[in-house]
Structures are given as C-alpha cells and as structure tokens.
Amino acid sequence: MADSTPSLLDNFFSDLPDTPAPIYARLKQAIAHKVASGQWQPNQRVPSEAEWVKALNVSRMTVNRALRELTAEGVLTRQQGLGTFVAQKKAHSALFEVHNIAEEVASRGGVYRAEQLQLLRGKATVEEAVNLGIRTNQEIFRSVILHFENDLPIQLEERTVNAVLAPDYGAQDFTRQTPYVYLMQAAPMTEGEHLVEAVLPNERECDLLQISESEPCLQIKRRTWSGDQIVTAARLLHPGSRFQLFGHFSR
Amino acid sequence: MADSTPSLLDNFFSDLPDTPAPIYARLKQAIAHKVASGQWQPNQRVPSEAEWVKALNVSRMTVNRALRELTAEGVLTRQQGLGTFVAQKKAHSALFEVHNIAEEVASRGGVYRAEQLQLLRGKATVEEAVNLGIRTNQEIFRSVILHFENDLPIQLEERTVNAVLAPDYGAQDFTRQTPYVYLMQAAPMTEGEHLVEAVLPNERECDLLQISESEPCLQIKRRTWSGDQIVTAARLLHPGSRFQLFGHFSR
DNA sequence: ACTTTATAAATGTATATACAAGCTAATGTT
DNA sequence: AACATTAGCTTGTATATACATTTATAAAGT
Known part of the structure; x- marks a missing residue:
C-alpha cells in the first residue's frame, strides 16, 4: 500500500489565503x-x-x-x-458519480472510444450565460462528443465550458482524454448539481445514438462549480437499454 | 428556531451496547x-x-x-x-433523497393523494428472497401504491417488505401515511442503494399512470438496509414528463 | 421609551497531554 | 535458520484547558 512520502511541507500554505479560514x-x-x-x-x-x-x-x-x-x-x-x-478514486464512491464515462466503461471491462463531433469557441448566448452564471459576451467553448462502449454509443455529451476558467479546453483532443479529466486539473470541482429525467430524444440524436425513436433515454444535466464559479454545464444523453445509474448512500 | 430541550439525559445509553464502540x-x-x-x-x-x-x-x-x-x-x-x-429533513439533503413522495409534492406546493392498489402478506418468491437477502419461506409484504400530485399520477410504487423487520406493515393505511414514514420508525434506514434507468412501461402501467405508451418513465429500484439486513425493496415508476431527480454534491 | 452596555450562554477552534491499539522492523534467543 | 520479543512509529480516542465568536437577555443609561 505504501509509496514514498511527499517532501515539501514548508510553504505548504503558500498559495492559500492565510487569514480567514481556521x-x-x-x-x-x-x-x-x-x-x-x-x-x-x-x-x-x-x-x-x-x-x-x-x-x-x-x-x-x-x-x-x-x-x-x-x-x-x-x-x-x-x-x-x-x-x-x-483514497482510490471511486472507492466508497458518493452518489451517482459517473463523471468519467471512459473509466466507467473500463471498469465494466468494455472497450471505450470517443468521437468529437464539435469543438468551437464563441461568446455565450443568453441561455448559456444563465446556465454558467456569466455575462453574455464572455468567451465559452461548446463541444459535442459521442462516447462508445464496445462500438455502441453509450453517451451523447453536449457541453458548455467557461473559457476563462478553462482556457485550454479548445486545444484538447477528447478522443484521447475525456473533458472531465482535463477540467478536473484545470479547475478542480468543489460542488455540483445534476438533474435526471427520462426523455425521448429527437431524430438526429436517435440517429447518433443508433437507437429507435421509441427508445427512452436517461438525460442528465450537470453543472459543476470550482469555488463560487461555474466551470461547465453539460447535457448527457444515455440510451435506456445500455445505461443505468447506480447510487449508494449511508446513514 | 428554538423549542424546548428534551429531558431524559440519564440512562441515555440504556438501550445501546456499552462495551465496544467509543x-x-x-x-x-x-x-x-x-x-x-x-x-x-x-x-x-x-x-x-x-x-x-x-x-x-x-x-x-x-x-x-x-x-x-x-x-x-x-x-x-x-x-x-x-x-x-x-435538522430539517432535506435541508442540504444528500443526493437523490426522494424517499417520501408526499413531502416532495408538498414542498412544491402540490396537493398529494395516494391510492392503495394492493397490500398482502405471503412467503417470498425466489426473486424476492434474493432481492431482500432472505430465505424463500420467510414472510413478506407486497404493496402497490399509486401516488398523485394534483390528481395526476406521479409515482407507481411496487414494494416488498421484510415482515420480520416491519411486522405491522400490513396494518398501515398508506393513503394516510407513506410506507417510508412507517418503515423509518419501524427499522431506521442505515444504508441504501438505487438503480435508475429510463424505461417504457407496459400497457397496464401506462394506464395507471395516465400516460401514452410512448412516454418514457424514470424507473428507480431502491433497497434500504437497517444494520446488515434489508428492510425493503421497491420499484418506483415516474412519468418522465412529470418528474425529475435533482441532486447536489460537494467536494 | 429607546438606546447602549454589560453579562451569560452557546458553539468554534487550538493546544497539550495521555494512553490504547495496530503495524513494521530490528533485535535477541533458541 | 527459525522463531519470539521488543522498540518505535503510526493512528484512535479521551481529557482538561484556554480563548474567540456569536447570540440573546438583562441591566444601565439617556
């Protein structure tokens, strides 16, 4: 279990405020x-x-x-x-912490693959600004990624990212590394919320997910904070026949 | 905010083991x-x-x-x-703690009502025994309850209950008090798990929920433990157009 | 009557100390 | 060489003490 002990204990608080918090x-x-x-x-x-x-x-x-x-x-x-x-990343994992679909697929023994359908920079629309809690002229990224498990689509991900907090988002190759991994090191998540519902996707989405138009999907809308700022808002679409959310709670 | 202070501090540990735990x-x-x-x-x-x-x-x-x-x-x-x-019951609630649909409806300002479609006692089938972690000849309760918000069905609840842990389940009137309330005082929950997916319900279920057969539903399968024993397993069906799960997490 | 000031009670944090208990590695014995 | 013992480091818990901060209430002053 043991590795080596990190060294720099001195100046450990260097990049942290030293007045307010205990x-x-x-x-x-x-x-x-x-x-x-x-x-x-x-x-x-x-x-x-x-x-x-x-x-x-x-x-x-x-x-x-x-x-x-x-x-x-x-x-x-x-x-x-x-x-x-x-601790191991998802040891006694909290609830519904499916943040990294690649890990999720790997943990089930599946083969993971992704296609990046869109990745562009621009100014936030009104809706996006409201979602991210920013002004409408602020720079954002928009990305659309399709995730595969064993060559079957498992998640369609539409994401909006605050370009101020994650400036290098546009330079990433999301067929190699999921947005989650990059965002976690760029602006570590401190809080988040999600909204889960059952929906019937539109024709284009069904086409991308390779499902019939009568197949229900789990839709997860998630926003994550770093401190008091919203880093990213995502809409995740999962075919009901290929995906379940599992959660465990105590006390 | 303040009420009165509970009195009996003496013998507070009377009904608890006094050796092992700190x-x-x-x-x-x-x-x-x-x-x-x-x-x-x-x-x-x-x-x-x-x-x-x-x-x-x-x-x-x-x-x-x-x-x-x-x-x-x-x-x-x-x-x-x-x-x-x-604390208020769902103050900074953990994730997806929609345990009591009556409270949920009330907190939204809706009018809650329930119909008890079934409530009977019997011996566990193989599937039920596996679900509850008991033997097949053990006594259980089965109940089916339909919950309404403003006279529209919001949840169809099929529940199996361990009759040993909750012996008075069969005597309850679930149009007046949800199973959750009774079960919490009979065998306080210490752990639980849930599995969420998007499904298309069958004809009878659509009929009960007053939805068309093409409307997707959120299906939640939930099991709750009291100590190391499973108290109850439930399958909850929510029309997608009338119900969303909301969760919040930190750190 | 109103405001200000003191006081008490409650929680919030920090420290020093003590002992219990688990694990590892060195030491000593056979 | 194999085994048992011991010493040392680690976390786990419990206590006593001290002071800070917040809140409500009572007292004093205007």
Missing part, C-alpha cells in the same frame, strides 16, 4: 487540492500527523481533525499503525 | 436514532454540549465531536450562540 480548514483545502489536481496519486502516502506537526508547527489534534474529516469525506484513507493515504 | 460513536448513534425514529422532531433543540457533559460525565471535546460529525452528516444543525437543533 488552520484545520486550510490544511484540508490544501490536501484536497493536491489530490483533486492529481499531484498526489491514489495510494500515495500522505505525511503523518507527527510530520505535519513538525512542519507546520501546529497541534497534533488540529492535524488529526483535518485528516479525519478528509477521511470521512472519502478523500483519504487511514490505517492505524500504517499511515494515511490518498 | 463514547463519541455511541452518543452519535443514540442521537441519530432519536432523530431517525422521529422521537426528536426537526427544529427541536438538542441538549447543549455543557448539558451532555454534566449528564454523561464526559469531556466536552468528546461531545463536541459527536455533535460536529452529526452536523456534517446533515442530522443536526448548529448555530453559534444559539444551540444545536435537529
């Missing part, structure tokens, strides 16, 4: 950012409580609280006697 | 049970940290941890200077 919260935020941005990989070892105490000159209980809460939130895992580690 | 965990469990079973109502005041300290003769930090974690889990809400209170 110590434990800032430590949580700093660690969560390392994990969300991929700088710390799953199963990698996190500095021990004693190391944090020495490096940051804070009480062990303060460090303990930060690590304990991150563990409760599924960011870290801890093992008595061993240490603290970055 | 103090803070037992306190959490005891409070969560009071809330889940409805003995403590939303917005009702919970004893202050100081009161718990005096009553249980434990450290304030221990009580603080229990209350703080229950707050993070959405069971309680706290306000500095004021006190600790039982």
Whole structure:
C-alpha cells in the first residue's frame, strides 16, 4: 500500500489565503487540492500527523481533525499503525458519480472510444450565460462528443465550458482524454448539481445514438462549480437499454 | 428556531451496547436514532454540549465531536450562540433523497393523494428472497401504491417488505401515511442503494399512470438496509414528463 | 421609551497531554 | 535458520484547558 512520502511541507500554505479560514480548514483545502489536481496519486502516502506537526508547527489534534474529516469525506484513507493515504478514486464512491464515462466503461471491462463531433469557441448566448452564471459576451467553448462502449454509443455529451476558467479546453483532443479529466486539473470541482429525467430524444440524436425513436433515454444535466464559479454545464444523453445509474448512500 | 430541550439525559445509553464502540460513536448513534425514529422532531433543540457533559460525565471535546460529525452528516444543525437543533429533513439533503413522495409534492406546493392498489402478506418468491437477502419461506409484504400530485399520477410504487423487520406493515393505511414514514420508525434506514434507468412501461402501467405508451418513465429500484439486513425493496415508476431527480454534491 | 452596555450562554477552534491499539522492523534467543 | 520479543512509529480516542465568536437577555443609561 505504501509509496514514498511527499517532501515539501514548508510553504505548504503558500498559495492559500492565510487569514480567514481556521488552520484545520486550510490544511484540508490544501490536501484536497493536491489530490483533486492529481499531484498526489491514489495510494500515495500522505505525511503523518507527527510530520505535519513538525512542519507546520501546529497541534497534533488540529492535524488529526483535518485528516479525519478528509477521511470521512472519502478523500483519504487511514490505517492505524500504517499511515494515511490518498483514497482510490471511486472507492466508497458518493452518489451517482459517473463523471468519467471512459473509466466507467473500463471498469465494466468494455472497450471505450470517443468521437468529437464539435469543438468551437464563441461568446455565450443568453441561455448559456444563465446556465454558467456569466455575462453574455464572455468567451465559452461548446463541444459535442459521442462516447462508445464496445462500438455502441453509450453517451451523447453536449457541453458548455467557461473559457476563462478553462482556457485550454479548445486545444484538447477528447478522443484521447475525456473533458472531465482535463477540467478536473484545470479547475478542480468543489460542488455540483445534476438533474435526471427520462426523455425521448429527437431524430438526429436517435440517429447518433443508433437507437429507435421509441427508445427512452436517461438525460442528465450537470453543472459543476470550482469555488463560487461555474466551470461547465453539460447535457448527457444515455440510451435506456445500455445505461443505468447506480447510487449508494449511508446513514 | 428554538423549542424546548428534551429531558431524559440519564440512562441515555440504556438501550445501546456499552462495551465496544467509543463514547463519541455511541452518543452519535443514540442521537441519530432519536432523530431517525422521529422521537426528536426537526427544529427541536438538542441538549447543549455543557448539558451532555454534566449528564454523561464526559469531556466536552468528546461531545463536541459527536455533535460536529452529526452536523456534517446533515442530522443536526448548529448555530453559534444559539444551540444545536435537529435538522430539517432535506435541508442540504444528500443526493437523490426522494424517499417520501408526499413531502416532495408538498414542498412544491402540490396537493398529494395516494391510492392503495394492493397490500398482502405471503412467503417470498425466489426473486424476492434474493432481492431482500432472505430465505424463500420467510414472510413478506407486497404493496402497490399509486401516488398523485394534483390528481395526476406521479409515482407507481411496487414494494416488498421484510415482515420480520416491519411486522405491522400490513396494518398501515398508506393513503394516510407513506410506507417510508412507517418503515423509518419501524427499522431506521442505515444504508441504501438505487438503480435508475429510463424505461417504457407496459400497457397496464401506462394506464395507471395516465400516460401514452410512448412516454418514457424514470424507473428507480431502491433497497434500504437497517444494520446488515434489508428492510425493503421497491420499484418506483415516474412519468418522465412529470418528474425529475435533482441532486447536489460537494467536494 | 429607546438606546447602549454589560453579562451569560452557546458553539468554534487550538493546544497539550495521555494512553490504547495496530503495524513494521530490528533485535535477541533458541 | 527459525522463531519470539521488543522498540518505535503510526493512528484512535479521551481529557482538561484556554480563548474567540456569536447570540440573546438583562441591566444601565439617556
């Protein structure tokens, strides 16, 4: 389970505000950012409580609280006697966290492939501006991607992206890497919402998804925040016969 | 916001094991049970940290941890200077927690009504036994209920219930109280899972839901645990034109 | 009557300390 | 060489203490 311990504990708070939030919260935020941005990989070892105490000159209980809460939130895992580690990505996954369709397909043992139908930059329309919480003249990206599992369409993805927060979105090749992966490192998600409903897609969409016009689809509209700004809004269309959403909850 | 403070702090742990779990965990469990079973109502005041300290003769930090974690889990809400209170049921609700359709309808300002189409006791079939994780000769209840919002069908609910865990299920009147409410006090839910998909219902179901046969529906299959036993398995059918699932997530 | 000020109560955070319990690796013994 | 023991590091929990912040209430002043 163990790897090596990250080094730079000094100046750990360098790129974070040092006034408003309590110590434990800032430590949580700093660690969560390392994990969300991929700088710390799953199963990698996190500095021990004693190391944090020495490096940051804070009480062990303060460090303990930060690590304990991150563990409760599924960011870290801890093992008595061993240490603290970055959690596996969807270990005890929260609800309905199908953010990366490529991983989802791979985890089922399927072959994943994508076609990029559209990717262009422009100014936001009124509807898009409302969706993203920005002004209408602000730059955005629009992309349409069709995702395949074993050469059968599994998801049609229409996405609008805030170009200020993710400036390199237009330079990505989404047949190689899903938007989710790029967006997570460009502007790590802190919050999100989704709206799920059953719909009958229009003729063009049925054509793309290779389904009959009477086949119902799961439509998921999702918006994700980074801090207090909306990074992206997406509409995901899944053929009902090829896709189910699974969720698990406790307490 | 404040009500009156519950009295019996003595013997609070009376009906709980007193050996294995740490103090803070037992306190959490005891409070969560009071809330889940409805003995403590939303917005009702919970004893202050100081009161718990005096009553249980434990450290304030221990009580603080229990209350703080229950707050993070959405069971309680706290306000500095004021006190600790039982949280509103779906305050910052977890994901897709549409457990009680009556509340859902009411929160939208709609008029709720239900028709009980079936309610009978019997022995579990093979499929039902597998679903509930029991043996095939064990007693179960089966119920079919149609829920209305403003006199339009909003949910068709087929439910199987473990009769051992919820023995009085058959005596309930589900036109007055949803199964969820009874089941929560009979065997408080600790875990659950759901499977969401888009389907086209059969002729009878379309008839009941008053929709055309080409209208897609959201189908939710849900199982809920109490401890390590499955209490109930339900299949919920929602007309796509009248129902959406909304979820919100953080971190 | 109204405003201001003090006071008390409640939660929020931080620290120091202590001991329990789990895991690993070094050490010692047979 | 094989095994048992021990020491050291790790997380887990519990306590006592201190001070900050927020809120409501009571008292004092105008």
